[in-house]
Amino acid sequence: MMRRLVGRVAPRGLWLLGALLLALMIAPHFANDYVLTVLILILYFSYTGQAWNIMMGFAGQLSLGHALYVGLGAYTAAALYVHFGIGPWIGLLAAVPVAMAAGAIIGFLAFRFGVAGVYFAILTIAFAEFARIGFDHVAYTGGSAGYFLPVAQYAHNDLWNLRGAPIMFYYVILALTVAAFVLCRLLLRSRVGYFWLAIREDEEAARALGIDTFRYKMIAVVISAGMTAVAGVFYAFYYNNLFPEQVFSIARSIELILAPIIGGIGTLFGPVLGAFVLTGLSEGMTDLLHALGFDIPGAKQVFYGICLLVVVVALPDGIWPWLSRRLGLERRR
């Protein structure tokens, strides 16, 4: 397993990765509360980006409705905590299967009926929107008025119930991000991973080679949905409030896929890099506009949109493939 994990990686790449991990491990001791929140946000988007990347980057299935899995995970765990006092770690055992089931249903319906490409993307949006409006009318979880988790004292960190200071959340999401990175690497170097790449590149050819494309696309959706639900549980306990309008909104789904697309679709490091670039850009813009006294609603998003446009036009494959060539990390063929 170790060989599968680190085999055929340029040594320089491993060193850089180790250095980054070390920097992230010690970062909270040098960062103030604001920087820590930004780092949590970056890691959150790295994690969700990694999860989405399994579906789009590996298996080539464009999902624009991943907010659905975040929301289902968040609401399931929150409901268990609020109504039954069941902590988030046990809650995961329910939240992940719920999201996986939703992914399986969508995947089954879409892949069985031959819904693909743009149509598949819009089907995923439709399910997420359906859930958004549906949850608006579920009184059990607060409906459109929002669902609130009891906020604990910050006096001590309760890891078991995920109640505590931001620094605890930071290490939780860092651990999740590292785990997702390792899992994706293992998946990519496994039999399933190679099948996914074959499906992504040419589904017809993959089928002709005897790959059960339906089965492997289903596996991709289910794993991706389950991983995304874990982020949902984190979201619920970190923010302590859930509104269907926010959690399931299409804006959330888009936000979640920007990092891997900007970073580099189908690459392992793309989602992480993309999250750093986009969140950094967004926060930096807030500061800059504030400093310039140009703090009008909308101004930040306009610049954000322009930056996005520039990246998409200038770097078609994302930033990471370009950067890794620059850093000399490209494997020699």
Added chain:
Amino acid sequence: MPVDVYLNVAVSGLLTGLVYGLMALGLSVIFGVVRVVNFAHGEMMTIAMYLAIVLFQSLHLDPLVMMVPIAGVLFAFGYALQAGLINPFINRPEHAQFILLVAVALILVNVLLLIFGPDARSVQTSYAYDSFALGPLIVDATKVYAGAAAIVVAAALFAFFRLSYVGKAIRACADNYTGALVVGLNVKRLYALTFGIGAACVGAAGSMLVLIIDVTPPLGPQYTLLAFVIVITGGLGSMPGALLGGVLIGMTEAMAGLLFTPSAKSMFAFAILVLVLLFRPQGILGKRAS
């Protein structure tokens, strides 16, 4: 509830649905020819709606009359967008096109937010509260005008694509890209024209819709989604399908608002979309992709 309530709501939904249909027609034309999914469609409509409001408030020009110049402005915008930004992206993968248009949409929504602020705006025409009575049926005059205008614009568009030389050339591009290149059509320019025409449709629809609903900048993304639902329900690339889908979704929303709760009305639209995608992925009037 008496029967005429249902009838009234159904007719109201039908007329709103025609305007929805015109908006969706723009999306359908663009996708059918350029094969690019316009994720900034609703945002372009909000631009048209704000133009209509500005013209009405400053010069007291009626949105239904201003429909033509507004459609013209949107045509220019769409043409420029396709020629400048989207044409280089035609052979790029779907997700790249998607992000490009999401970025455009993000910029449009927030530029509108910068200029007009987050408050809802509307126009108050002199005929805003007029209505026609036909037996038990009482119909808003604005909705009748808007629905009729939508039919006129759609008919003009059908005629353009069937009868004019340029319309035929655009259909040729849609049917066979390589073939169109071989016979010497300037495909890129025709794509830009098509995007412009699609944008003009949505511009016309926006100037009608401003009579029916209030506009805020975040309305854009919602209408982008609605346009998708309509177009896929009717059949992506099918022009009559877009109108039919618009009417179907308009009436479904109106009925759901009456029978359940208005806030849940789009849920039924999405439910219809899911059913259509599963049982007839090419849409009600769409042709099966080869």
